[in-house]
Amino acid sequence: MMQNRHILLGVSGGIAAYKACALTSKLTQQGAQVKVIMTRNAEKFVSPLTFQALSRNPVYTDTFDEKDPEKIAHIDLADWADITILAPATANIIGKLAGGIADDMLSTVLLATQSSVYIAPAMNVHMYAHPAVMKNMQQLDAWGYHFIEPGDGYLACGYVGKGRLEEPESIMTAVDEHYSGDAPLAGKHVLISAGPTQEKIDPVRFFTNHSTGKMGFALAEEAASLGASVTLVAGPVSLTTRHQQINRVDVVTSEEMYQKMHAYFPQSDIVVKAAAVADYQPKHAYNEKLKKQSDDWRIDMERTKDILQSLGNLKGKQFLAGFAAETTHPVDAGIRKLQQKKLDAVIINDLGADGAGFGGDTNAVTYVNSAQDKQELTLKSKQAIAREIMLLIARDMKAETT
Template structure:
């Protein structure tokens, strides 16, 4: 996956900079075109000339060293990169990136590049475990940066523990594997529903639920990152979409979502219903605001159409997955829904579990396919859960074609 790729290697100032030399050499041997950016402190550990000889490209160290008057160097190299690897990544450069600081060539390019960025930290074990460093890494991960965890062992400072830069071979394998995953859904079309619906009572009131749309949006982003062309049908949420491979369609009611999902269903290969659609809506919608009464007000409700059931009834080649938000016997109810609605997979969300459910940034789910193989995805960010779910769907789709 790395052959003929433009790889930008950022080297920051730590003793592990010497491993970046081997990384440069191995990337070049795999057929990648490598350019190196070094911080001022990195150059105190390894000479820029070493990286120039290994990469057979100029080495960048100074933001203001404009070698070509026709181009602004830090923007030109940022646009050039297909993949960016930051190795070693010190606590300082991680903090600058998380804080949006651009005060040298490397940090400026990191803010400007649109390429995939892989960060391989290397630092003292206590620095790595410091709350500020952990918070910065979590922030960057939530923004879509990819981390290659350090190894554990004897560190240059004399401590033994986690903080040693991962070996060059392991860094390359991690990048290669992730790039392979990014191509899993190349050429596929994916339809995803997200968020709640709102069922109007009168001009100022409506029934809804606590869905934030975060899980569905994370699935859409992950699918787009894996090469899919995504249609995201969302109820009213405060989230934004920015990926160029995501077409966003906003709806309000269960009827709106039913019509939009059915309109786009035939052209898609994978359909995931993550939306929390209202099961009931008011039978009567009032044109004027209902005034306060002296006694109780009873609102008659009627069933909405079951979107997932209706899609299961007509599906042909599509891989159809749905979510089951449960609080009691979640696996039993999930399996029953899987069978009844002719699904290829059910994603069971025990909303009573710690760290799971509506509104939060984490989730815990159980994935069950149509032959009832069960995969547990433990507590992690919704972005990480989305990534794992799509890998499982890709696995099951591959099994179906074999």
Template sequence: MNRNKNILLGVTGGIAAYKACALTSKLTQQGANVQVIMTENAAKFVSPLTFQALSRNPVYTDTFDEKDPASIAHIDLADWADVTVLAPATANIIGKLAGGIADDMLSTVLLATQSAVYIAPAMNVHMYAHPAVMDNMKKLESWGYHFIEPGEGYLACGYVGKGRLEEPESIITAIEQHQAKKALFSGKKMLVSAGPTQEKVDPVRFFTNRSSGKMGFALAEAAAKLGAEVVLVTGPVSLETSNKQIKRIDVVTAEEMYQTMHDHFPASDIVVKAAAVADYRPKQVYEEKLKKQPDDWYVEMERTKDILQSLGEKKEHQFLAGFAAETTNPIEYGMAKLDQKNLDAIIVNNVAADGAGFGGDTNIVTYVNKFQQKKEISLASKQDIADKLLLLISHDMKDEPN
């Protein structure tokens, strides 16, 4: 997979820099075009000449050392790269990247490149576990950077634990697997709904539910990472989106979500309705705030449109999946929806179970496809569950049993 690929390798100042030599050699042997950027501290561990000999290319160490007057090196390299790899990545370079700092050749290129960036950390076990480092990595991951976790073992500092740079072979395998996975939904258009809706009673009151939107947002993020062009239709939530492949559309009411989903449905290849849409709304909406009454107050409700069923009725080429949040006989009710609403898959979760339900960062689901094959996904983060669900959807789009 790496033949003729332009790979930019960033080497930072850690004892594990010697492993970057082997990484350079293996990538070059696979036919990749490798350019190396070293930090000043990295050059104290391994000579730039070593990387020059292994890559058969000049090594970059200084932002102001312009080797070609016809171009600006740090922009040229940033544009040239198909893939960028940081190995080893110290706590320092991770912090710089998370903070948007560009004070040397490597950090400047990292801010300028639009290529996929893979970060292989290497540091002391306590440094790796420090809250600042962990927060920086989470921030970068949310921005679309990819981490290759360090291994556990004996470290140069004498400690035994997590922080050892992964072996070159493992780094290459991780990149190849991710690149192959990234193309899974390439060229596909995906429509996802997320969050609750709000149904107005008067200027200060509305009916809603406990949905946080986290599951739908996780699906949108995961789909974008797999190469899909994503439209995310969300009710009122406190979540943010940063991936450029996600077009976010904010709505408030069930009617607004209905209209927006139908507007984008014809052009979509994959549709996942993860939103918790209100089944009912107040029949009468008051323009002025209702004053407190001495007696009980009754609100007459009317049905909202069933978005999922209406999409199932119009389905042509689309793969259509929905969520069934249940508390009683979840699989039975979920499978009934699968048939009634002409779905290709239903994702069932018992919102009363520990670790599942609204608002949390974890979930437990059962995926049931149109062949009535079930796949249980045990307690995991919503991000992990989103990844697994999309792999199942990809499988079923080929009409293959799971």
């Protein structure tokens, strides 16, 4: 599929430029013709000679370096490209593109090209969340630019959070799907729950769990990128949503999540319950802070409503998937959940496995469908795992209707 495709790779000035080298190599190995444009700041991190050796093509850095007198270089490159990838995309180049600024070779070509443009941001977590950057990305998204969401993790600046350039393999997946014309969830409405719930004890205390919502948010982003309109019912988390096709609904308690999931369930085609909902809540919640006592404190607990079971009982046309976070015989426990709750698929997390489970930036899961076909999704970023899960759901949903 990559053979002789014309791929223009724009590299802007960030430490993640080294990953663009691996991306260039992988694209070239698959038969693509790759031409690289670098900003002056990108040259401070990686030499143009590196990209020249990997792509076997000249590298472009200067708008006024006209290598062929019969052609205008930036227009020729813009017309040559079948697809343009911007990786890494700094806040600066994103701002230039959104503002229509063309003051170097890369920004000039980006404004001139009629090819599809895929943008893979990479920057400090606070820069990524800045309102100006978010506004610029929303504007580009509205204009039809495609985003490859950054991953969460340890950043070069020392912070931990969202802003790490997605791995070359995930960027390659986006390119593959571009050429296959694959939008398997186009026209579908996907309902996803994410994050923890908080069950009130008194005005200052509550019960909760270790869920951060990262997996559910990644599922929402990937479902939207595959063409779906998405409703994301999110517990109390610190994550942000950017994609315009995601309608975010914030809740706090398990009862609120139950009500919202049931409200959006009838019009949904696919439902993925990724939230870690509390199984129990205090039988009595106090309106005033309980004072510290000299002896032990006992809190009576009662069961919360089982959201996944109730949706399974109501299920008609919907494809219903749930997560099973397990520590003992995880696959067997997951299959029991699949059967008991009338699911179409279960995604099993072995919480004892390295790099899997709550809080981290990676995951490894086992996907099991209603026919009990198992698919091992090995350790990789949660964003990449989310894409694989949504593609498997799309495959199984299609199989059920044929």
